[in-house]
Amino acid sequence: MRWLASLVALCLPVPALAEVPVQIAPTGHATVPVTGSFGTAQFVFDTGAEASAVYADFADSAGLTVAGSETLQGQTGSDEVPLVSLGSIGLDGVQKDGIKAVKLDPRADGVKLAGIVGLDLFGDRTVDFDLPHKRISLLAQGARPAGEDTQSVAASTTTGNLLTVPVTIGEVTATAVIDTGARKTRINWALGRLLGLNPAKLAKGDVIQGATNKAVETGATHISNVRLGSRVLAHAPVLVADLPVFETFGVAGRPAMILGLDWLDRTRMVIDFPGRKVWFEAVEVPAT
Template sequence: MTKLARPLLLLPLLLPLGAVAGGRDLATQDPDMIATESMIEGTLLALGQLDTRLTVPVVVGNKGPYNFIIDTGAERTVVSRELAGSLRLNAGNPIQLTSMTGVSMVNTVVVPDLSIKSIGQLHTVIAPSLGARDLGAVGLLGIDTLSKHQVSIDFDAGTMTVRPSEKRDRTRAPRRDEIVITAKSLFGQLIVTDAYYAGTRIQVVLDTGSQVTMGNSALRKRVGRGRMKKAFPIQLTSVTGERAIADYTEVPDIRVGRLAFGTMPVAFADVAPFERFGLTNRPALLLGMDALRSFARVDIDFPNRQVRFTMPKNVRRERTTGSLIPGVEGSSPGRGY
């Protein structure tokens, strides 16, 4: 029997199926869907329209391109069983995987010569293989692919770039519309510690693979019932196909760096990644795409452990997060700089 390495963490893709009463299903990508050849010619990659997450064209050997989700919260790149079968990829050893709903054993496949055109590197990865319907796409790119690079997400332009990281210029002062935060690295993920709720420090994990922002019980207890709007249950599906229930509400007075949010939509549940990060007893958030879309641009530089948030041009206007949950308007950043 093969000895298992430490459990693999997969934060991504907590898919809201809607409120328990009257929700809507999210579209999933056809496993055979591929991007056009022109989509991978430049370093500028269009944001995928699959849902609120991001996709980029990925080539495996001389096959593809295939639309993979960019997931800054996942340790490893993942491919769907459908794509693995289509490409006849060889099986790897089973591993333990930590998803939002717990720890489970999953099969892996050997993915040869995986590449993103803008990065320009070929490498072989051992990837967990999960169902395309649960992934919401044919695959996702995790920290093992992104760790030496910078991911830049321009929400106003609707574009994303992935490029090699450069040595940080410590003499460069942030622009007035920028907030620059140095994060700490844990298992490859970036955790922002310069974040607060009403004066209490909170830990924030950046997770572009999750459509909704998750909070733990420690944060919920700190906020208290009197500071939140009435919560309602939503049903969520992890990448392994298992389901969980979370309480969805809005939390006031969240501050990340020098940016103060008026309100931030948060789904509260003590999901497995909080334990994985050692954040069970400390107030913490998994910052998903609904919150990140509050900014005009987000630059995530993994080697330099730096996150650069660019404010919208008019910070006085309300800017929602594009929440998929019916009846929830989303977050609105205040003038925090």
């Protein structure tokens, strides 16, 4: 089973560029220009995906051939899906060969996206993800471009080698999966109960489709005094639901969350994947 699945690929010794621009798609996802046999296309940059994926309409238009099938575990459930051969793909000077990608159904919202680029391309790098300035860089292991006064947070791995970090909300500590493919942060009810949330008093949240297009309804609220390392969020939005993926990660019975883009709009996040270290740095963005 792959969490949106382990591939062996060759990393060619190409130096990283200074930075790559991030675009915000109509869906709200952060996308980056990925090159391949298909030319250059915008893929969702997803630290919560073990491997890359393409949507069926893009795969068909690019003439990508089916290369087997596999069970895909998405946030809202699992499904058997075909794989297609992407061959060699590249981003910011990093090139990987032999990539097989999950072929996803077209998005339920009808928005046309090429696909998702995951850890099979950048999981051996340090990722400088600067959402406020809409740029990323793929750097060597051990690189630390964040501010010198920023302390790192020790990360752990979960299913599919995704990284998790401890996040403190007031006096409560939760396990957070770092997921730049998630537009909004989601917490489970094990955490919600510890924070004193009442299901009857929550606003109606989004319906989450996930990669498998299986819908789960959520509640919506804000939580206070969130600490990401030395970074403090005074008032942070969350969706609340016991998503199936929490069970997959083995954290369904304890406080946990999927840390998404909405908590990073004023935060530069640097992730040393091999070194399992994460830095969160506050960024001041001039008003427009």
